[in-house]
Amino acid sequence: MKTILTPTPLVSHPDEVRIVSKRFGQGATSIDRYIELDGYKAARKALEMQPEDIINEVKVSALRGRGGAGFPTGMKWSFIPKQSDADKYILVNGDESEPATCKDRLIVEYDPHSVIEGTIIAGLAVGAKLGFIYLRGEYRYLLEIVERAVADAYAKGFLGKNIFGSNREFNIITQTGAGAYEVGEESALMESLEGKRGLPRLKPPFPAIKGLYGGPTVINNVETIASIPPIIINGGKWFASFGPEKNGGARLTCLSGHFNKPGVYELPLGYPAKKLIYDVGGGIPKGRSLKAMVPGGSSTFLLTREEAESASMDYDWFAKRGEFLGSGGVVAIDDQTCMVRMALCIMKFYQHESCGWCIPCREGTDWLKKTLMRFHAGGGMEKDIDQMLYLAENMAGRTFCALGDAAAFPTISIVKKWRDDFEMHLDGKPCPFEKKGARERDLAVV
Amino acid sequence: MRFSEELEARFARLASQYPWKRSALIPMLLYAQDEVGYITDEVVSDIAHRLELSELDVRNVISYYSLLRTKPAGKYVVQVCTNISCLLLGADELFEHCKHRLGVGHTQVTPDGRFSLEEVECIGACSWAPAIQVNYDFHLDVTPEKMDKVLDQYATKAQA
Numbered sequence: 392m393k394t395i396l397t398p399t400p401l402v403s404h405p406d407e408v409r410i411v412s413k414r415f416g417q418g419a420t421s422i423d424r425y426i427e428l429d430g431y432k433a434a435r436k437a438l439e440m441q442p443e444d445i446i447n448e449v450k451v452s453a454l455r456g457r458g459g460a461g462f463p464t465g466m467k468w469s470f471i472p473k474q475s476d477a478d479k480y481i482l483v484n485g486d487e488s489e490p491a492t493c494k495d496r497l498i499v500e501y502d503p504h505s506v507i508e509g510t511i512i513a514g515l516a517v518g519a520k521l522g523f524i525y526l527r528g529e530y531r532y533l534l535e536i537v538e539r540a541v542a543d544a545y546a547k548g549f550l551g552k553n554i555f556g557s558n559r560e561f562n563i564i565t566q567t568g569a570g571a572y573e574v575g576e577e578s579a580l581m582e583s584l585e586g587k588r589g590l591p592r593l594k595p596p597f598p599a600i601k602g603l604y605g606g607p608t609v610i611n612n613v614e615t616i617a618s619i620p621p622i623i624i625n626g627g628k629w630f631a632s633f634g635p636e637k638n639g640g641a642r643l644t645c646l647s648g649h650f651n652k653p654g655v656y657e658l659p660l661g662y663p664a665k666k667l668i669y670d671v672g673g674g675i676p677k678g679r680s681l682k683a684m685v686p687g688g689s690s691t692f693l694l695t696r697e698e699a700e701s702a703s704m705d706y707d708w709f710a711k712r713g714e715f716l717g718s719g720g721v722v723a724i725d726d727q728t729c730m731v732r733m734a735l736c737i738m739k740f741y742q743h744e745s746c747g748w749c750i751p752c753r754e755g756t757d758w759l760k761k762t763l764m765r766f767h768a769g770g771g772m773e774k775d776i777d778q779m780l781y782l783a784e785n786m787a788g789r790t791f792c793a794l795g796d797a798a799a800f801p802t803i804s805i806v807k808k809w810r811d812d813f814e815m816h817l818d819g820k821p822c823p824f825e826k827k828g829a830r831e832r833d834l835a836v837v
Numbered sequence: 838m839r840f841s842e843e844l845e846a847r848f849a850r851l852a853s854q855y856p857w858k859r860s861a862l863i864p865m866l867l868y869a870q871d872e873v874g875y876i877t878d879e880v881v882s883d884i885a886h887r888l889e890l891s892e893l894d895v896r897n898v899i900s901y902y903s904l905l906r907t908k909p910a911g912k913y914v915v916q917v918c919t920n921i922s923c924l925l926l927g928a929d930e931l932f933e934h935c936k937h938r939l940g941v942g943h944t945q946v947t948p949d950g951r952f953s954l955e956e957v958e959c960i961g962a963c964s965w966a967p968a969i970q971v972n973y974d975f976h977l978d979v980t981p982e983k984m985d986k987v988l989d990q991y992a993t994k995a996q997a
Contacts, residue, residue, distance in 0.1 A: 400965060400977070478856070490920045490959040521856070528867060528904045529960050531973035564854055569863050570904035572958070586862035586888075588901040604856045647922035647963035654964050689921050689959075720963060722922055736924050740958050746901075 396532055399500055402654030404671045408633055408641040411617045412657040415501040420536060422543040425504040431549055433620035437512045438557045440623075442473075445516040449619065451627030453639030457494075458484055458575070458612035459688060459718035460793075461706040463637075468609055470599035471517040477606035481513045481522035482584065482598075485613045486568055486575040488527055489688035490740060491720025494643035494655050495613035499526065499533040502617065503540035507563060509616035511554065512623055514561045517609055521562050524613075525584060528569040538565050572744035576792045577610040579746070590748050591792035614643055614719075634660025638705040646672045648722035649679070664694075664702035668723060679725040683809070687717020689737045690797030692804040693724075715800070729824035730809035731816055734802055735763040741798035752795035755786040759802060769819045776813050780806045838883045844872055848887065858888055862898055866905055875906045903957075911946045911953035913991045915939070916970040919956050922963035927980075931967050932956055934981045938988060951995040952988070 401416050418424045425431070437445055450465030471479060483506060487495040499506060510522040524541075526534050541563050544550045552560045566584055568574050574583045578592035581603045602608025618640055622630045631639040638660035644667065646653045651673030658667065668674065668681060675681050684699040685691060692714040694702060702708060709716045724733060742756035759782055762775055780803060787799040806813065815823045840848065847868060851861035862884070869880045876899060885895045899905045917935055919928040936942055939952050946953040962968035965977035969984070976987050 397975070397977075399962075399975075487961050488959060491922050491963045492959075493961045493963045493965075496961055527961070528902070529970060529973070532975070566860070567864050567867060569867050569902035571902050583863065584860055585857060586859035586898065588898055645964050647966055648925040653966075685921070720922075722925070722963075724925065728925065732924075733921070736919075736921050740920055743958060 399497060400654065401497075401501075402652065402656060404656050404658075406659075406662070406666070406671065407657045408659050409657060410621050410630070410633075410641050411498060411502075411505070411614055411643060412655075413621075414505070415497060417501075419502045419504065420500075420540065422504060422540065422547060425502070429624065430504055430620075431508055431555075433623040434508050434511045434515075434549065435555055437515050437623050438555060438559065440515075442516050442518065445512065445623065448627040449516070449622060452618075452622045452630035453627075453634070453637050454615065454618050454622060454630060455638065455706055456612055457614035457618070457642060457719065459489060459690070459715070461710075461716060464611065464615055464618075467599065467611070468513065468516050470597070471519075471607045471609060472600070473518065475518075475607050477601075478521065478604070479517055479519035479607045480603045480609070481510050481517070481519050482577075482580065482603055482608055482610045483510055483522065483524045483613055483616050484575065484577065484580055484610055485524060485526040485530070485533075486580060487530075487613070488572040488575045489690060489718040489720060490737075491645060491647055491685055491722045492688050492718040493645050493647075494719050496530060496533060497643065497655055498613050498617050499530070499537055503533075503537045504544065505617040505620055506537070506613055507540060507544050507550070509619035510563060511550070511561050512619050513609055513611065513616065515559070517607070519609070520560045521564070523564050523566055523584060523603075525566045525568065525580060527574075528567050531567070534565060534567050541565055571746075572740075573746045573792070573794060576794065579792065580610065581608065588746070590746050591794075593791060635703075635705050635707070638707060642704070642719050644671075644704070645720045646723070647720065648685075649675050649681075649725040649728075650723045651676050658704065661703050661705040661708075664704055665700045667704060667721065668699065672721075672723065675723060675725050677725070679727060681723055682726040682728060683724040683730065683733070683805075685720065685722035685724070685801075687715065688720040689722075689740065689801055690793075691715045691717040692800050693733075693808065694804075695808050727824060729767070729822050730805050730812040731763065731767045732822065732824070734805040735760070735767050737801045737805075738763055738798060741794065745794060745798070749790040749792075749795060751786045751789040752798065755782050755795065756798050758782060759798070766813065766816055767822055769816060769821050771813065771816050773817060776806060776810065838879050840869065840872055844868055852887060859890065862888055862890070862895065863902065866895075866899060866902075870905060875909050877907075909946065909950075912951050912995050913971050914953050914955060915988070916955045916957040916960065918958065918960045918962070918966075918968055918970075920959040920963075922959075923967040926966045928967040931969070931979060931981060931984060934984055935988075938985065951992060 574589040579589040
């Protein structure tokens with residue numbers, strides 16, 4: 392079954408910093424073109440470096456995980472034991488499934504060799520000889536692109552038993568998932584790669600000690616890995632200089648929802664959200680105003696307009712508030728949108744994706760979904776509002792993996808910040824934002 | 838059972854490339870499904886045999902992943918995303934439009950077997966919402982009018 396390839400649209404803005412997106416739209420899927428555009432220079436340089444020096448450069452760069460958790464990448468690499476009886480592995484997480492996030496696909500589509508090169512360098516840094524690039528099953532066209540790129544890299548001798556004539560070995564295997572959000576979680580990802588159901592593992596042991604096939608494993612997001620070659624070429628200090636302290640580089644920021652100019656823009660860490668919304672994103676269409684903003688994927692706490700207009704898009708601005716910058720998926724929600732419907736949309740997703748392993752997540756997401764369906768359809772009661780908050784707050788932090796948190800955080804923020812929207816649905820009133828009312832399939836059976 | 842030569846070659850590569858053979862399971866199931874249309878009992882037993890797993894083990898894995906199906910689908914599976922970014926830009930209306938146009942609901946197949954319809958979760962095309970996938974092909978910034986054109990194209994392809 393051949394997939395049709397229509398190139399995904401690209402956008403640009405003067406404030407962009409082109410680090411990861413520098414080769415987008417320049418034919419870099421061809422290995423020769425990639426080499427012309429400084430490709431594989433970083434891997435050659437890394438071969439001349441000591442592993443500790445590679446890790447140190449990444450530490451200095453203040454690169455943090457681009458999947459959403461924001462963990463410092465250099466530190467993650469340094470947890471891998473130098474001596475290990477078991478083989479070590481690099482696992483690149485391209486399971487991109489966090490709603491509102493659509494950035495990794497662009498990297499793989501337009502610059503697949505940067506992912507391969509980053510993986511090789513990660514391997515050199517920690518002493519792994521095998522790397523995996525795991526893509527979600529829906530991204531079949533990307534799997535075809537990356538498979539070709541890997542084959543080309545083998546043909547050039549950049550992968551294999553003697554990479555770049557260095558007598559050192561590194562291999563890459565590409566892998567496809569088959570539809571499961573949970574598999575984006577690192578331990579579930581390893582389970583899936585081992586051919587099992589994607590259930591999260593109990594931690595510790597952490598993947599750096601005992602990961603894939605029982606060996607020490609580095610797991611990095613696609614964008615994180617693609618940031619490595621430019622760091623090795625230009626130095627960690629250069630990368631760190633783009634953002635505030637401890638927030639190095641730039642991020643592919645995916646604007647979606649009610650923006651005049653949606654698209655994926657590479658913006659420096661610490662970029663003011665107000666400029667992001669009104670300048671880069673072109674403001675809110677139809678002369679409406681912003682009601683809420685999802686800062687980084689649907690599992691983050693939503694911001695009100697006032698909060699969004701004062702936010703700085705870096706990990707620590709959010710961390711100080713006990714919130715999260717997330718995955719780079721920014722959604723604008725206009726003032727004509729029902730926040731109960733938003734909460735329901737988000738909860739429906741997590742209920743569907745919960746693997747069922749932990750009771751707070753399995754039961755919590757199900758009850759919240761049912762309550763929100765009933766509420767949105769006009770069957771809400773005053774006490775439901777606090778009940779939902781109570782349920783969500785008791786899911787957070789009580790599950791093996793972060794899916795329970797991911798479902799709880801947006802819900803907590805919506806119920807707390809837009810309580811008025813809930814109250815407008817009370818006493819059997821139809822949804823004030825939707826003329827036609829709730830759809831039949833949204834009506835709860837309970 | 839015997840798959841196409843291309844797939845047999847892929848299976849041979851898959852079964853030998855990993856540190857643990859079992860890692861080939863999910864890709865094998867997905868590729869077999871692409872060729873056969875869905876995962877039949879025969880496919881389950883064949884892949885279990887190839888990877889030295891029990892059939893139960895294979896079925897356990899199948900039931901976890903939403904792309905794997907054990908019932909026939911249409912030749913073209915129309916997947917409409919109704920997650921947050923798509924919903925904000927009219928995915929609900931788009932899904933309703935498809936229901937009327939194809940005359941089937943969620944996970945149902947048209948009587949001629951050409952199409953099936955699914956409401957799906959985020960497919961990672963949020964900046965180009967609303968988005969759909971037909972089999973593995975993405976269609977971005979879809980309006981009801983564009984949807985009709987897309988469906989017409991596949992209907993023509995199905996006849997050919």
